[in-house]
Amino acid sequence: MPRDESAAIRQPMISPRARRIVISIILAAICCFWIYPLLWMVSASLKDNAAIFANEGLIPSKPTIANYLRAWKEAHIGAYFFNTVFVTVGSVVIVTISSSMMGYVLGRRRFVGRRLVFALIAFTIFVPQGYTIIPVFDLLTRLGIGQSLWGVMLATCGGSFVIFVLLFAGYFSQIPNELEEAAKMDGVSFIKTFWYVMLPLSKPIVVTVIVMQTLYAWNDFLLPLVVTLANPAIRTLSVGVYAFRGENFIDWGGMTAASTISILPVVILFLFLQRYFIDGLAGAVKG
Amino acid sequence: MADTNLSGSPSQRLGARIWASRTDYLFLVPGMLIFGAFILYPIFASEYFSLLNWSGFDANAKFVGLANYAELLQDSFFWNAFKRSFIFTLSTVPAQMFVSLIFAIILNNKLLKLSALFRTLIFLPVVTPVAVIGIVMTIMLSPFNGPINMGLLDLRLLARPLDFLGDPKLVLWTLAAIYVWKWVGVTMVYWLAALQTVPAELYEACKLDGVKGWQVTLYVVMPMIMPFAIVIALISAISALNVFPLIQSMTQGGPYFASEVMEVYIFRYAFATAGAIPRLGYASAAGVFFGLSIMGLTLLQIFAVRHLRNRERTNAA
Numbered sequence: 001m002p003r004d005e006s007a008a009i010r011q012p013m014i015s016p017r018a019r020r021i022v023i024s025i026i027l028a029a030i031c032c033f034w035i036y037p038l039l040w041m042v043s044a045s046l047k048d049n050a051a052i053f054a055n056e057g058l059i060p061s062k063p064t065i066a067n068y069l070r071a072w073k074e075a076h077i078g079a080y081f082f083n084t085v086f087v088t089v090g091s092v093v094i095v096t097i098s099s100s101m102m103g104y105v106l107g108r109r110r111f112v113g114r115r116l117v118f119a120l121i122a123f124t125i126f127v128p129q130g131y132t133i134i135p136v137f138d139l140l141t142r143l144g145i146g147q148s149l150w151g152v153m154l155a156t157c158g159g160s161f162v163i164f165v166l167l168f169a170g171y172f173s174q175i176p177n178e179l180e181e182a183a184k185m186d187g188v189s190f191i192k193t194f195w196y197v198m199l200p201l202s203k204p205i206v207v208t209v210i211v212m213q214t215l216y217a218w219n220d221f222l223l224p225l226v227v228t229l230a231n232p233a234i235r236t237l238s239v240g241v242y243a244f245r246g247e248n249f250i251d252w253g254g255m256t257a258a259s260t261i262s263i264l265p266v267v268i269l270f271l272f273l274q275r276y277f278i279d280g281l282a283g284a285v286k287g
Numbered sequence: 288m289a290d291t292n293l294s295g296s297p298s299q300r301l302g303a304r305i306w307a308s309r310t311d312y313l314f315l316v317p318g319m320l321i322f323g324a325f326i327l328y329p330i331f332a333s334e335y336f337s338l339l340n341w342s343g344f345d346a347n348a349k350f351v352g353l354a355n356y357a358e359l360l361q362d363s364f365f366w367n368a369f370k371r372s373f374i375f376t377l378s379t380v381p382a383q384m385f386v387s388l389i390f391a392i393i394l395n396n397k398l399l400k401l402s403a404l405f406r407t408l409i410f411l412p413v414v415t416p417v418a419v420i421g422i423v424m425t426i427m428l429s430p431f432n433g434p435i436n437m438g439l440l441d442l443r444l445l446a447r448p449l450d451f452l453g454d455p456k457l458v459l460w461t462l463a464a465i466y467v468w469k470w471v472g473v474t475m476v477y478w479l480a481a482l483q484t485v486p487a488e489l490y491e492a493c494k495l496d497g498v499k500g501w502q503v504t505l506y507v508v509m510p511m512i513m514p515f516a517i518v519i520a521l522i523s524a525i526s527a528l529n530v531f532p533l534i535q536s537m538t539q540g541g542p543y544f545a546s547e548v549m550e551v552y553i554f555r556y557a558f559a560t561a562g563a564i565p566r567l568g569y570a571s572a573a574g575v576f577f578g579l580s581i582m583g584l585t586l587l588q589i590f591a592v593r594h595l596r597n598r599e600r601t602n603a604a
């Protein structure tokens with residue numbers, strides 16, 4: 001009876017399956033349009049400058065890798081690439097370990113001063129980078145790392161640190177007590193419990209933090225720009241690509257090649273981890 | 288556990304409790320070093336720096352009280368940048384939230400086979416570094432042979448090429464559109480997360496009651512994910528106020544300061560002085576003023592959220 005009724009009300013013009021196919025086609029068209037600038041970038045990087053200015057189609061008539069060789073040599077993209085990897089890997093390791101430890105004690109333990117730490121963190125969550133950049137630069141200079149990759153790496157750890165701590169704290173606080181107590185009964189130390197029991201349990205957040213910090217470090221612009229103003233040798237890719245543009249604005253082929261090189265690693269990483277990332281982030285937003 | 292020591296004086300008990308949690312404090316050390324050095328300290332140091340006339344060398348630092356602020360409030364370029372930061376934010380946040388919500392609602396459909404692929408494609412600009420987007424977009428929008436102008440000319444939508452980044456009237460809107468394009472992917476993920484909190488039974492119930500597709504979205508799903516909208520708006524607004532990289536890499540605030548937002552202004556006085564003496568104290572004052580304005584707005588918003596939630600609760604009761 002209810003079945004008949006609903007069928008009578010919802011008399012679809014086309015079958016749901018056909019509708020989904022139509023929606024998929026429309027979405028595919030939108031997505032092509034959406035990533036057109038990136039497709040164009042890769043395509044231009046494989047053409048010589050004359051072909052780019054001639055505005056031929058997306059598929060290069062005479063593909064060339066000359067742009068990549070020029071970008072790699074003239075723009076020092078190779079060196080900048082390793083600078084960026086150094087900063088990114090270093091900051092990801094430091095941030096993941098320190099924010100998980102801090103999140104763990106804040107989320108699960110009770111100690112004097114816990115509320116104060118939480119309050120300080122909540123107070124700083126929305127501070128813009130323009131507000132802190134001058135003291136950060138000044139501090140790095142005083143520490144003697146104002147013009148070094150170590151300085152960039154350490155200061156990059158501050159970027160989204162607060163959010164990561166809150167993610168870990170929220171996640172850890174929801175894990176049931178039994179596992180931890182069992183470990184305690186077995187005489188496993190606090191540190192070992194954290195490392196072998198709690199951290200593996202929080203894998204979704206660990207992956208999310210790794211991906212987000214990688215994105216942040218790979219993308220970061222203001223800090224590396226400021227630190228490397230006087231020392232071009234330690235530029236990161238973002239800053240290098242930006243400077244290359246300032247010096248060679250006519251060389252569209254070289255610039256698109258440099259750009260393509262600098263997005264490849266993050267895109268590949270993201271394609272591999274996107275499933276965990278979106279799930280982890282979704283879990284975190286929900287929690 | 289900590290209360291076993293009831294015989295001691297309060298201070299002794301406090302000492303014992305702190306001693307009992309020593310491993311906890313040890314775990315806090317690495318995080319607190321980063322937090323203290325690169326987040327907490329700069330917030331307070333900025334306020335101190337803003338009271339100095341200072342070029343970056345200690346010997347030159349001179350305490351000038353609130354003089355920087357007095358000068359700031361009279362600087363029309365400061366108010367220009369301040370205004371543009373907020374115009375930029377107020378125009379990008381609603382657009383970004385709306386477009387990403389549409390994407391999320393469509394891609395939340397589990398029966399859509401390729402939805403993971405579409406999500407990834409929409410997410411690609413998020414993964415692309417801003418400096419790269421700056422370059423590619425500058426080329427694409429170029430009035431000389433740029434593909435966008437050529438395309439619009441070919442389609443006869445334009446009579447002559449538009450100078451998207453060189454025209455003071457167009458530049459901020461062009462940047463806003465690019466910004467929205469870049470960041471919609473992230474906001475979409477937040478919306479998708481929000482949509483997952485809507486129980487499947489609800490959709491079933493709607494089906495039985497004969498409520499049609501868009502009505503379900505509008506009258507059932509939307510009210511349920513509204514609390515998320517406030518959080519998403521807040522996160523989006525904060526990141527829009529931090530738009531420095533995109534603008535610096537595309538226009539450096541030009542032409543004629545038409546796209547100069549607060550962070551570009553700060554950068555110009557502190558670091559991009561090109562021959563002139565850097566004014567770190569003055570730039571700090573601008574940063575503090577801007578930061579405090581944002582924090583004020585954040586607090587206002589938090590109170591607004593509380594108010595709304597309380598009202599909801601009383602309505603529900």
